[in-house]
Amino acid sequence: MPFVVAITIGLLVAAGLYRLLGRTKIDTLIGLILISQGANLTLFASGGLKHNAPALLYGQDPATMTDPLPQALVLTAIVIGFGILAFLLTLVVRSQPK
Amino acid sequence: MNAEVILIIGLLAPLIGAVGCLFVGSRRPLPDGVAIAASTVSLTMALTLVALCANGSVHAVHAGSWPAPFGIVLVSDGFSSLMMSVSQLVVLASLIYANRSIGDRLRRRHFFPLVLTLSFGANGAFLTGDLFNLYVWFEVLLLSSFALMAALGGAKARLGTWTYVVINLISSLLFLVSAGLVYGKTGTLNFADLKIIIQNTESAFLIESSAALLLGAFAIKAALIPLAFWLPAAYPLLPPALSSLFSGLLTKVGLYALYRVFAMVFAGDADFPHREILFGVALVTMIGGVLGAVGQGDMRRILSFHIISQVGYMALALALFTPLAIAAGIFYLVHHIVVKANLFLVSGLVEKHAGSSSIQRTTGLLHSAPGIALLFAIPALSLAGIPPLSGFFAKFTLLRAAVEKGDVIAITVIVAVGLLTIFSMLKIWRAIFWGNRSDKVSPVPRSMTQTSFALGLVTIFIGLACAPVFELAQSAANGLLEPAAYLDAVLGSGNPKAP
Numbered sequence: 001m002p003f004v005v006a007i008t009i010g011l012l013v014a015a016g017l018y019r020l021l022g023r024t025k026i027d028t029l030i031g032l033i034l035i036s037q038g039a040n041l042t043l044f045a046s047g048g049l050k051h052n053a054p055a056l057l058y059g060q061d062p063a064t065m066t067d068p069l070p071q072a073l074v075l076t077a078i079v080i081g082f083g084i085l086a087f088l089l090t091l092v093v094r095s096q097p098k
Numbered sequence: 099m100n101a102e103v104i105l106i107i108g109l110l111a112p113l114i115g116a117v118g119c120l121f122v123g124s125r126r127p128l129p130d131g132v133a134i135a136a137s138t139v140s141l142t143m144a145l146t147l148v149a150l151c152a153n154g155s156v157h158a159v160h161a162g163s164w165p166a167p168f169g170i171v172l173v174s175d176g177f178s179s180l181m182m183s184v185s186q187l188v189v190l191a192s193l194i195y196a197n198r199s200i201g202d203r204l205r206r207r208h209f210f211p212l213v214l215t216l217s218f219g220a221n222g223a224f225l226t227g228d229l230f231n232l233y234v235w236f237e238v239l240l241l242s243s244f245a246l247m248a249a250l251g252g253a254k255a256r257l258g259t260w261t262y263v264v265i266n267l268i269s270s271l272l273f274l275v276s277a278g279l280v281y282g283k284t285g286t287l288n289f290a291d292l293k294i295i296i297q298n299t300e301s302a303f304l305i306e307s308s309a310a311l312l313l314g315a316f317a318i319k320a321a322l323i324p325l326a327f328w329l330p331a332a333y334p335l336l337p338p339a340l341s342s343l344f345s346g347l348l349t350k351v352g353l354y355a356l357y358r359v360f361a362m363v364f365a366g367d368a369d370f371p372h373r374e375i376l377f378g379v380a381l382v383t384m385i386g387g388v389l390g391a392v393g394q395g396d397m398r399r400i401l402s403f404h405i406i407s408q409v410g411y412m413a414l415a416l417a418l419f420t421p422l423a424i425a426a427g428i429f430y431l432v433h434h435i436v437v438k439a440n441l442f443l444v445s446g447l448v449e450k451h452a453g454s455s456s457i458q459r460t461t462g463l464l465h466s467a468p469g470i471a472l473l474f475a476i477p478a479l480s481l482a483g484i485p486p487l488s489g490f491f492a493k494f495t496l497l498r499a500a501v502e503k504g505d506v507i508a509i510t511v512i513v514a515v516g517l518l519t520i521f522s523m524l525k526i527w528r529a530i531f532w533g534n535r536s537d538k539v540s541p542v543p544r545s546m547t548q549t550s551f552a553l554g555l556v557t558i559f560i561g562l563a564c565a566p567v568f569e570l571a572q573s574a575a576n577g578l579l580e581p582a583a584y585l586d587a588v589l590g591s592g593n594p595k596a597p
Contacts, residue, residue: 084237
């Protein structure tokens with residue numbers, strides 16, 4: 001599982017960097033979206049990846065639970081990233097010649 | 099009122115003001131009044147915090163009363179309260195200045211609430227005691243600055259805005275990944291808790307990768323060469339009230355984060371070569387910035403390159419890493435924020451008066467507007483480091499720290515870059531203020547000159563009352579290097595994790 005996630009993060013960032021260096025603003029935007037997904041996935045994986053373990057069940061042994069904090073962090077990061085990318089898209093649209 | 103309440107009011111006043119601005123519409127004097135009132139409240143609270151923290155005490159607010167490594171903490175120590183008050187001073191100046199300089203109704207509607215949310219983000223970044231929250235506050239700050247640039251920069255500044263947004267987004271992603279790595283490796287994001295873990299570890303494994311990413315992220319935000327070229331692309335095209343605010347605030351929040359993280363949190367026995375890297379980068383930034391300024395033909399572009407050069411000085415102070423150097427760096431930050439913001443305000447006065455701030459087209463302001471010449475002379479001489487203004491003491495203490503360390507390269511570069519700074523201030527002076535009087539001049543609203551004059555007075559005050567201000571900087575530097583009070587305030591004195 002960590003192996004698959006690590007490879008996915010690597011692919012996302014590599015593909016993102018490639019698109020980021022493209023010629024048009026849309027290229028840059030798509031590149032940023034891919035890299036930010038890679039960053040979110042890194043954050044998500046930072047608490048350790050447990051298979052089939054929910055976060056925070058009351059009265060259970062902590063060893064059987066997933067760390068809930070990275071999930072909360074990644075949720076915050078996704079929301080912020082979404083807002084900023086929406087803003088960037090507006091900039092792209094506004095800068096197109098009418 | 100106890101310190102916790104003061105901290106919360108100081109933090110939230112700009113947010114409440116921003117919401118208020120949205121309700122009162124855009125007609126003078128309503129939004130300006132609300133914004134200026136909110137900013138004044140925040141400034142007063144920040145100054146109170148400076149007074150409370152001057153003796154080295156630290157005040158922490160635990161949100162929701164969650165114990166420290168688990169909940170969100172807001173901490174006010176010497177450094178953060180000092181930074182908060184200086185930045186709020188610049189916000190207040192820019193709001194008063196914009197009252198007359200931004201006349202367009204649509205722009206006024208955006209300007210006041212967004213500047214307040216920007217200062218809300220800056221306050222939060224200064225006060226937070228947690229790495230992930232620092233990221234979130236940075237985003238609050240950046241998103242407001244993006245919107246301000248897009249709304250006020252207009253078509254001319256569009257390319258600069260795009261560059262600025264993209265490079266800052268990349269910096270945020272580096273920051274985010276590094277926060278994830280820190281959490282993965284140490285299991286905590288709280289500065290105080292991290293400090294204890296890093297202090298007690300021998301292996302560099304815990305800090306290497308995260309420190310490298312953080313250095314990259316903050317170097318972009320602080321505009322250190324080679325990651326600084328977004329700055330001269332974006333700043334000169336903005337309205338003066340805005341470029342003054344940005345030059346005083348944005349890169350300095352990045353520097354604050356560098357100081358907080360690399361002087362306090364990531365400073366332990368385990369070794370990561372960030373100080374050597376920072377040292378090289380700082381020297382290149384100082385030289386590159388000042389040489390970049392030489393080739394520019396517009397007052398605002400020259401000033402933009404000088405931001406980069408001056409940021410190098412402050413990064414150098416961090417890289418030297420002696421108690422005197424850190425104190426000198428903090429003093430430099432305080433002095434620089436006021437001076438740089440003021441120089442951009444003066445460039446706005448020049449533009450309003452003569453119609454342009456290009457050094458080819460504008461001449462003779464010494465005859466047509468001697469007042470503006472005086473207002474320029476104060477911060478310009480201070481930036482160049484002429485006694486008895488604030489810049490002299492900033493440069494002098496930094497030089498002294500370098501001499502005590504016996505670092506010949508640093509000494510040479512500090513002196514040489516100082517001389518080149520005088521040279522480019524002279525270039526502006528000679529072209530814009532000397533020469534033949536031009537006829538096409540228009541009067542400048544009094545509130546704009548008065549704002550600049552007030553900031554000039556602050557510069558003179560910091561210069562004349564250098565000893566008490568430097569004592570504040572020294573106590574702030576001690577708080578970073580010996581954070582026992584910080585750890586106590588955040589984790590509680592009876593905490594088993596405390597050393």
